[in-house]
Amino acid sequence: GExxxxxxxxxxxxxxxxxxxxxxxxxxxxxxFPWYKQELxxxxxxxxxxxxxxxxxxxxxxxxxxxxxxxxxSLHITETQPxxxxxxxxxxxxxxxxxxxxxxxxxxxIKP
Amino acid sequence: EAGVAQxxxxxxxxxxxxxxxxxxxxxxxxxxxWYQQILGQGPKLLIQFQNNGVVDxxxxxxxxxxxxxxxxxxxxxxIQPAKLxxxxxxxxxxxxxxxxxxxxxxxxxxxTVT
Numbered sequence: 498g499e500x501x502x503x504x505x506x507x508x509x510x511x512x513x514x515x516x517x518x519x520x521x522x523x524x525x526x527x528x529x530f531p532w533y534k535q536e537l538x539x540x541x542x543x544x545x546x547x548x549x550x551x552x553x554x555x556x557x558x559x560x561x562x563x564x565x566x567x568x569x570x571s572l573h574i575t576e577t578q579p580x581x582x583x584x585x586x587x588x589x590x591x592x593x594x595x596x597x598x599x600x601x602x603x604x605x606x607i608k609p
Numbered sequence: 610e611a612g613v614a615q616x617x618x619x620x621x622x623x624x625x626x627x628x629x630x631x632x633x634x635x636x637x638x639x640x641x642x643w644y645q646q647i648l649g650q651g652p653k654l655l656i657q658f659q660n661n662g663v664v665d666x667x668x669x670x671x672x673x674x675x676x677x678x679x680x681x682x683x684x685x686x687x688i689q690p691a692k693l694x695x696x697x698x699x700x701x702x703x704x705x706x707x708x709x710x711x712x713x714x715x716x717x718x719x720x721t722v723t
Contacts, residue, residue, distance in 0.1 A: 541652065
C-alpha cells in the first residue's frame with residue numbers, strides 16, 4: 498500500500514524567512530496531494546492541494562511543487578509570520594478510493 | 610457556510626466504560642470520515658461512509674468500535690468498552706464526493722481514558 502514520509506519533523510525558522518517541508522510517496526498511482534495545517538486544539542485545515550497533472554501551484558505566500566518522477570512533493574511558505582506556527586501534514590491519495598495516507602507531520606516554529 | 614460540527618469536545622472516562630461521539634458534516638457532503646489521531650501522529654482513518662453506506666471500515670477495531678450514519682447526514686462513533694490506548698483525538702471530516710476530494714475537518718473530540 499501507499500506510504501508517505503515527511504521531513505523534517507521539526508523546523509524552526511526566523512520570522513520573514515522561508516520554510517520548506519518535503520514529502521515522498523511510494524505508490525505511483527497516487528494523484529492527489531493535499532497539505533493541512535493543524536493548530537493546537539483544532540482539526541486539520543486544508544491549505545493547498547495539487548493534482549498529478551500539475552507541477553506547481555501557488556496561493557499567496559504558500560506554494561506546492563510536485564515531482565512525479567521522483568515521487569516527492571514539497572510545501573513552500575515564504576515571508577513566514579508568527580501565525581504560520583503550527584503542525585503541517587502532507588497526504589497522498591489515489592483515484593481508486595480517495596482515502597488520504599498521511600505523513601507524520603512537521604512542527605513549524607517561527608522565531609520572532 | 611457552517612463547518613463540520615463535533616460533540617463533545619472533551620471526554621474523560623474510565624477504562625471499560627463506553628463513550629459516543631457525534632458528527633454533523635457540512636451540508637450536502639456525501640462522504641464522511643472518522644479518524645483517530647494519537648498525539649504526535651497524523652490522523653488514521655477508522656471508517657469512511659458514502660451517504661449511509663460504509664465504503665471502508667478495514668481499520669476499525671470492530672470488537673469495540675462501531676459507527677453509523679443512518680440517514681446519510683450526521684454520524685455517531687461509539688467505543689465499548691474503552692481501553693487506555695483509545696486515548697486520542699477523534700476527528701470527523703466530510704467531502705462532497707462525486708470526484709471532489711477535498712476533506713474538511715471538524716475540531717475533534719479529545720478522549721482521555723483513565
